[in-house]
Amino acid sequence: DTGVSQDPRHKITKRGQNVTFRCDPISEHNRLYWYRQTLGQGPEFLTYFQNEAQLEKSRLLSDRFSAERPKGSFSTLEIQRTEQGDSAMYLCASGGDLRRNTGELFFGEGSRLTVL
Amino acid sequence: DQQVKQNSPSLSVQEGRISILNCDYTNSMFDYFLWYKKYPAEGPTFLISISSIKDKNEDGRFTVFLNKSAKHLSLHIVPSQPGDSAVYFCAAIAFRVGTASKLTFGTGTRLQVTL
Numbered sequence: 001d002t003g004v005s006q007d008p009r010h011k012i013t014k015r016g017q018n019v020t021f022r023c024d025p026i027s028e029h030n031r032l033y034w035y036r037q038t039l040g041q042g043p044e045f046l047t048y049f050q051n052e053a054q055l056e057k058s059r060l061l062s063d064r065f066s067a068e069r070p071k072g073s074f075s076t077l078e079i080q081r082t083e084q085g086d087s088a089m090y091l092c093a094s095g096g097d098l099r100r101n102t103g104e105l106f107f108g109e110g111s112r113l114t115v116l
Numbered sequence: 117d118q119q120v121k122q123n124s125p126s127l128s129v130q131e132g133r134i135s136i137l138n139c140d141y142t143n144s145m146f147d148y149f150l151w152y153k154k155y156p157a158e159g160p161t162f163l164i165s166i167s168s169i170k171d172k173n174e175d176g177r178f179t180v181f182l183n184k185s186a187k188h189l190s191l192h193i194v195p196s197q198p199g200d201s202a203v204y205f206c207a208a209i210a211f212r213v214g215t216a217s218k219l220t221f222g223t224g225t226r227l228q229v230t231l
Contacts, residue, residue: 004159033218040125042205042221044158056216091159093219102167103148103209105219107159 004108006092012114013082020078021111025094032075033105034067035091036060043091048060049075082115089113119143120225122222129229135193137225139202139206142187146208150219151180151191154203163204164191204226 005024013019025032030051035043047063048056051072061067064082069075079086089112093105121140129135139149147168152160166180166189168174173180179192193200206222 006159031217033216040223042120042122042207042223043219045216045218048216048218054213056218081195093159102165102209103150103211103217103219104162104165107152107161108161109157112157 004092004094004106006010006090006108006111008111009109010112010114012116014086014116016081018078018080019082019113020068020076021090021092023075023077023092023108023115024073025075025092026096027073028105029094029096030072031095033093033095034075035093035107037089037091037110038087039088046077046090048071079113082113084115087113087115120206120220120222122206122225124225125223126204126226126228129196129209129227131198131229131231132195135191135196135200135227135229137191137193137204137206137227139189139191139222140187141206141208142157142210142211143191143220144184144187145210147211149180149182150207150209151178152205152207152221153200154205160205176204193227196227198229198231201227201229 032049034046037043049069089110093107150165151163154160203224207219
């Protein structure tokens with residue numbers, strides 16, 4: 001399977017714990033995005049990587065959130081001291097060179113976080 | 117400020133009939149508009165897109181129409197099939213060098229195709 005993969009698919013944690021999600025994008029894609037989706041809403045942009053550089057972060061990304069893409073391949077999204085409001089589906093997406101692109105992003109199946 | 121809006125949270129259509137999903141936007145700088153389909157517990161999957169310089173794009177049963185003057189686009193599915201039952205998201209992108217050129221999504225419309 002050469003699509004975007006995310007791990008874990010589901011995570012249940014207690015408030016105050018740290019969680020980390022991993023995303024493996026399509027191998028030839030240099031653009032990687034993290035989105036968050038809550039019930040009744042569309043995906044909301046969190047952060048963007050071009051290769052290993054994190055070039056943009058949303059206001060939604062508080063100081064408790066950190067993302068990395070150390071070698072320009074896989075990416076991790078860590079949430080420290082989780083709060084109940086962090087409960088959501090975290091989606092990773094990748095895309096190819098924008099010069100040959102119509103804007104399409106390829107999404108993984110998401111990591112659903114439940115904070116108790 | 118919500119730049120992409122889907123004002124109908126749900127739509128029910130009979131199998132074989134036409135489904136029309138609507139989307140409005142406010143940012144005239146968007147370069148492409150896209151429709152994604154999402155099943156429960158899965159990520160969104162790309163369906164069809166249209167450039168801002170076009171007014172129609174067709175792919176099989178799916179056609180997207182763009183009305184730039186009204187800042188409105190619609191997705192037509194003909195004929196509708198039960199497997200089309202899903203949440204449909206409208207999205208838009210503005211390509212800008214040095215920025216994320218990210219997709220901005222609407223809130224989605226849940227389509228149910230009944231037998």
